[in-house]
Amino acid sequence: MSFVELRNVYKSYGDGAAKVDALRGIELSVEPGGFVAVMGPSGSGKSTLLMIAGSLEEPTEGDVRIDGLRLSGLSRNQKARLRRRTIGYVFQDFNLLAGLTAVENVCLPLELDGIAARKARAIGMAALEELGLADRSNRYPDQLSGGERQRVAIARAVVGERRLLLADEPSGALDSVNGEAVMRMILSACKTGVAAVVVTHDAHLASWADRVVFLRDGRVVDQTNPPPSPESILQPSTGPNEPSL
């Protein structure tokens, strides 16, 4: 069964002449362990889709289910709990808490879940280490570079028992090595059963996902087919790769 499911989702902002149809009939579902990348031109509705999938915005029309629960049937408190317990977010403005160090930011959701401080810290440190930030763990957000803050936000979204990971341009400020570290981290979360939806305009990063969905004008216009076995690109028949004298 899908972990997150959008059915015929519409979203409009404003009305009258100022009305914007950000999403027009989105169908999208992600299985547990599924890793979906969303690509599309600026303004095509990618961030809106992510906000709705994460219950941060209400659709104008259509249904959203997370873990089998219809969001429209949940109370505010139930939604708040779902967001805190189940979903890890990485958004364009990283939302780190200024008064906490990097590792404290990462541990916060764990401690809110009732994990003992020492254990939470060890988990947080391991996540930072994986993203090459071990020696930045005790710095405050304003002492970190943009790309470092971004990686802290990713570590925070991935730790703990999150089951849905939503990331909007998670590698915007990162060079290719760090971008790859982030995608590997998301991928290894998916291998443990986490469902992930990652918005990116970077094909290089999208290629880590097992499915890439293309948005245009608020609609899903295309998606990649499951890739055949990787070995097929290594056959000598792939002309351009053949050596020549």
Added chain:
Amino acid sequence: MSVKHAILALLSTGPKYGLQLKQEFESTTGDVWPLNVGQVYTTLQRLERDGLVESDDPGSDSAHNSFVITTSGQEELSRWLNTPPDLVAPPRDELVMKVLCALKVPGIDVNDIIQTHRRHLVELMQQWTRLKEDEADFDIGFALVVDAELFRLDSVARWLDAAEARLHRTPIKPQAGDRAPVLRRRLVRRK
């Protein structure tokens, strides 16, 4: 790609047999570029003729000979490593041609053509990335070759994005006859 220079590079660490060179070439490039052994021998013969390598038994069957790089071979290798490759784009890139032609064909939406090729590129990139996921930690040569392929495909995908955005800003005039005057009008306005 230069097999000739790759062979000189492999010989720069010591004398080697043809079959050995074939195997080392393939493992250096992460087994992405298969090389047939006949090609290795032909290349060695030419290198020998040009004085860039020497065999331990000149004139006999190259399959049994071991080869060493000469001083001028080393000079040639160093010259090649420092020479920029030919980065001039092919005069008629096929994908560019397809997009330009799609603009002209009635009943074809150029955006759909762009999306078809974009999807194909991303699918190829997914395959390359899968390989890196499994093997990058083990073989640096392989990871470098896969990265090179990914960046090449990525640059094509970016061109498609740029093309789509440009077409979006500049609506297409259906008749080819319209174009020249439009262009001239623009040139005039700029003055």
